[in-house]
Amino acid sequence: MNLAETRALLLYTAEKMIESEPHLTELDLKIGDGDHGLGMQRGFTAVRDLLKTETFQPKDVGELFLTSGTKMMSSMGGASGAIFGTLFRAGGKAIAGQESFNADVLAVFLVAGSKAVFERGGAKPGDKTMIDALVAAEKQAELVKALPLKEAIVSIAKAAEEGAESTRNQVAVFGRAKSLGERSLGYVDPGAVSMSLILKYMSEYLNQ
Ligand code: ADP
Ligand code: MG
Ligand code: MG
16 A cells, blocks of 8 residues: 555554554553553644644655654554654654565564664563564564555454454563552453554454
């Protein structure tokens, strides 16, 4: 898909993430401080506003994601502002110069993005964070990067959803849920759900 189509894909995803606020709030109330939904809503509102700004004319897909990440980082706050901002910024940098978006470009974005998130936050797979959804997505993206994006994204989103669901059986060792210890068992990590929703909405847009 070309730059304008990718911008429309991201705009749809931002609007859906804004609408996901009540669900994400509920999840963070269970094992966190309840602000994750509002944080994501703030971040994606900033992204939506950016994408609707006619004077914002990124030169390539990399800049589209990078600038979106910068907006998230400056508007969201909390752990997830830094984490999701880092994902979009580092992912965007890694695909600088790309004039179109496809499964191969998405794989590069996810690989670079997850590396940056590791470096920034220090969490590993299994620590009950958005990394569990991100790494699952990244691995699947590597496997399907030669497929058309419309097809590849279906399995990538499904892998992310399974990764998010896997956090239910994990004990949190990072972020606010850490203080709950074993009491975090049985609840999914809200950031992991956000990560899987971003990919789900991309898949939904491409297959509607
Ligand atoms: P806060 O915890 O500051 O209230 P949010 O509620 O917005 O921030 O975001 C919490 C989410 O951030 C968690 O569900 C988790 O997925 C993610 N997170 C927290 N710390 C880390 C980390 N070190 N690495 C990756 N993700 C993290
Ligand atoms: Mg929170
Ligand atoms: Mg908080």
